Amino acid sequence: MDRDAFLAGVRTAVARNRVPNASAIDPGPLVPDLPPVDLVAMFSEILERVDGHVHTGDALQALDEVVALYGAGPFLSWDTDRLPVSGAVAHLEELGCGRAEAEVSNQPDARKAHQVGYGDVHIGLTGAEAGFAETGSIVLRSGLGRPRMASLVPLIHVALLPAALIFRSPMHWLAEPETDIASDSNVVYITGPSRTADIEQQLNLGVHGPKELHVILI
Amino acid sequence: MSTPVTTFVERASREVNTPKVRAVDAGARLLTAKRLKGVEEYPAMDSMRDRAREIRLHTVAHLDTYLEQFAEAVEAVGGKVFFARDADEANGYIRRVARDASAELIVKSKSMVTEEIGMNAALEADGVQIVETDLGEFIVQLANERPSHIVAPVMHKTRQDVGELFARELDVPYTEDPAELNKIARQYLRQRFLRADIGVSGANFGVASTGSICLVTNEGNGRLTTTAPRIHIAVMGMERLVPTPGDLGVMLEILARSAVGQRLTVYTNVVTGPRRPGDPDGPDEFHVIILDNGRSQVLGGSTSEILACIRCGACLNVCPVYREVSGHAYSDVYSGPMGAVLVPSLFNIEGNEQLPYASTLCGACVDVCPVRIEIPDLLLALRQRVVEDGDAFRWLGSAMSAYKVAATRPRAWRAALSSGALFGRAVRSGWVGRLPGPGGAWTDSRDLQMPAKEPFHDWWRRNRGS
Numbered sequence: 255m256d257r258d259a260f261l262a263g264v265r266t267a268v269a270r271n272r273v274p275n276a277s278a279i280d281p282g283p284l285v286p287d288l289p290p291v292d293l294v295a296m297f298s299e300i301l302e303r304v305d306g307h308v309h310t311g312d313a314l315q316a317l318d319e320v321v322a323l324y325g326a327g328p329f330l331s332w333d334t335d336r337l338p339v340s341g342a343v344a345h346l347e348e349l350g351c352g353r354a355e356a357e358v359s360n361q362p363d364a365r366k367a368h369q370v371g372y373g374d375v376h377i378g379l380t381g382a383e384a385g386f387a388e389t390g391s392i393v394l395r396s397g398l399g400r401p402r403m404a405s406l407v408p409l410i411h412v413a414l415l416p417a418a419l420i421f422r423s424p425m426h427w428l429a430e431p432e433t434d435i436a437s438d439s440n441v442v443y444i445t446g447p448s449r450t451a452d453i454e455q456q457l458n459l460g461v462h463g464p465k466e467l468h469v470i471l472i
Numbered sequence: 473m474s475t476p477v478t479t480f481v482e483r484a485s486r487e488v489n490t491p492k493v494r495a496v497d498a499g500a501r502l503l504t505a506k507r508l509k510g511v512e513e514y515p516a517m518d519s520m521r522d523r524a525r526e527i528r529l530h531t532v533a534h535l536d537t538y539l540e541q542f543a544e545a546v547e548a549v550g551g552k553v554f555f556a557r558d559a560d561e562a563n564g565y566i567r568r569v570a571r572d573a574s575a576e577l578i579v580k581s582k583s584m585v586t587e588e589i590g591m592n593a594a595l596e597a598d599g600v601q602i603v604e605t606d607l608g609e610f611i612v613q614l615a616n617e618r619p620s621h622i623v624a625p626v627m628h629k630t631r632q633d634v635g636e637l638f639a640r641e642l643d644v645p646y647t648e649d650p651a652e653l654n655k656i657a658r659q660y661l662r663q664r665f666l667r668a669d670i671g672v673s674g675a676n677f678g679v680a681s682t683g684s685i686c687l688v689t690n691e692g693n694g695r696l697t698t699t700a701p702r703i704h705i706a707v708m709g710m711e712r713l714v715p716t717p718g719d720l721g722v723m724l725e726i727l728a729r730s731a732v733g734q735r736l737t738v739y740t741n742v743v744t745g746p747r748r749p750g751d752p753d754g755p756d757e758f759h760v761i762i763l764d765n766g767r768s769q770v771l772g773g774s775t776s777e778i779l780a781c782i783r784c785g786a787c788l789n790v791c792p793v794y795r796e797v798s799g800h801a802y803s804d805v806y807s808g809p810m811g812a813v814l815v816p817s818l819f820n821i822e823g824n825e826q827l828p829y830a831s832t833l834c835g836a837c838v839d840v841c842p843v844r845i846e847i848p849d850l851l852l853a854l855r856q857r858v859v860e861d862g863d864a865f866r867w868l869g870s871a872m873s874a875y876k877v878a879a880t881r882p883r884a885w886r887a888a889l890s891s892g893a894l895f896g897r898a899v900r901s902g903w904v905g906r907l908p909g910p911g912g913a914w915t916d917s918r919d920l921q922m923p924a925k926e927p928f929h930d931w932w933r934r935n936r937g938s
């Protein structure tokens with residue numbers, strides 16, 4: 255339908271609308287003043303409550319632990335210059351993991367052929383631009399050197415998050431002047447591994463996304 | 473989907489007291505208990521609900537402005553916007569995109585609005601295969617059924633049902649282990665995701681100032697649908713906007729908590745346009761279909777408040793009527809108290825005239841609604857519409873004078889009911905059996921004014937979460 259005609263129809267309806275309290279939104283603060291907490295401790299506790307795992311200490315050693323737990327295998331990764339630990343990609347390769355190509359073609363058939371190969375991707379290695387203590391979430395942003403698929407198709411997702419980037423809550427992060435959820439094509443909050451409770455409300459992990467989420471705090 | 477061939481009462485009578493409905497009741501109770509826990513641990517819930525209500529009502533009241541802003545923002549980041557007056561226009565657009573791309577396979581993440589427009593049937597007529605990817609929706613699709621709940625679509629099925637279904641339809645050995653069933657679905661769907669030509673999603677929210685859409689899923693199918701295929705089409709009811717990212721933040725604070733008691737859904741996915749130069753992956757094309765399909769009629773009418781709904785499902789879980797008849801008794805994918813308002817408002821009241829009566833007006837829905845929609849008031853407004861439309865009202869017979877009074881004096885009606893008489897009685901005595909049938913008179917109307925043996929809230933407190 256023609257846009258102008260559509261919007262004209264909405265305008266007419268809006269003029270007749272009798273919704274209560276439809277004035278401007280109260281601009282009061284959305285981020286409450288709360289007593290300070292240990293953000294790292296809260297983040298770790300809440301993330302583990304939603305079945306994620308948190309590592310502190312040496313990042314490369316944490317990668318050793320992950321590979322020891324689940325074995326080596328093909329991995330998708332953000333580029334080294336997008337990660338807060340410069341040796342992480344090389345370290346996974348040293349542990350016997352082969353890095354898969356993350357650049358997807360814009361030719362339809364080549365794209366499909368490439369993506370079908372993602373069936374065996376075992377590990378995904380990414381950074382994160384923020385964490386939320388209250389929800390145990392991490393924030394990932396797409397862009398150059400930051401494939402979305404790295405946090406999506408593998409069975410195991412390993413994210414490197416500088417502890418200084420943990421905010422109290424999503425609202426606290428959004429209230430930062432430099433936060434922009436729309437300056438890249440995709441921003442995702444990830445809160446634990448993929449889960450479903452569709453069958454008899456029984457919890458199952460890893461239905462489409464990763465079954466394991468390990469956050470390594472830097 | 474708007475003109476059901478059977479009535480609510482006929483469908484409800486088939487559902488009531490079946491094992492299926494008992495499963496839905498148990499599931500709804502569990503979700504209510506989870507919600508309660510989630511809300512209790514979040515002290516800001518009430519103030520966030522107030523804020524969320526303001527945001528949604530404000531957006532709806534200025535929808536023309538925000539829609540224009542949203543469309544411009546989507547186009548500014550390279551997306552395409554299509555305004556669809558109705559289901560046919562929306563489906564026509566999707567079919568054109570599919571044809572232009574020679575698409576054979578479409579993956580779909582859970583979306584009520586695509587159910588509303590009957591998208592699957594329209595596309596299948598062109599020979600395109602459509603695969604639902606939310607585990608619950610996938611099961612519903614394989615079984616050729618409808619979702620029984622807007623958040624938990626297969627609440628009515630046991631693990632044995634799913635095991636038999638998978639064995640039959642997917643040619644796998646029978647298992648009733650949910651973990652195994654989950655694995656089977658993951659493998660089956662994974663290859664389809666990676667080969668699909670188009671991903672179709674709904675939109676939990678659109679952000680007017682940025683042109684972003686936000687999709688929340690726990691499974692990750694929303695992310696795969698919007699990442700793997702070369703083309704992403706988002707179908708969005710025109711009322712689903714919020715003005716800014718901060719407003720989106722408020723909605724996210726309350727949505728998952730109200731739906732299932734989670735602090736946040738596992739994947740809160742914000743998509744702003746197609747893949748950009750330098751992005752290694754993501755869709756090359758991004759389309760947003762903005763759908764009216766009766767919404768502007770709702771906006772200008774007496775039930776416009778329902779447009780603030782964020783589809784959390786909390787009102788279904790606490791509704792004594794929903795829990796006795798399941799989502800399958802309602803005439804559309806929208807069920808429960810929300811559906812009882814939305815469906816007759818969006819579509820014709822004719823054919824849906826029983827829905828406004830599918831409620832005890834007990835008010836449990838308002839108590840849990842994250843945006844505090846006054847559902848009982850809206851149901852009364854619809855009842856008034858039914859009353860005014862004499863023809864549509866024949867099925868209620870001659871004993872309707874009580875309702876006529878009630879419908880024109882909602883406050884008195886609610887006061888009479890606030891004791892909760894109907895709720896307790898209805899549940900214990902088998903509510904559906906006493907519903908007015910199409911051929912019968914409303915002989916039980918006096919029951920509506922009987923005083924409660926036990927006030928509703930007491931009953932509720934005693935029973936909830938158990």
Ligand code: SF4
Pocket residue numbers: 780781782783784785786787788810837840841842843844845
């Ligand atoms: S009406 Fe309220 S409680 Fe019901 S689904 Fe909508 S937002 Fe949730």
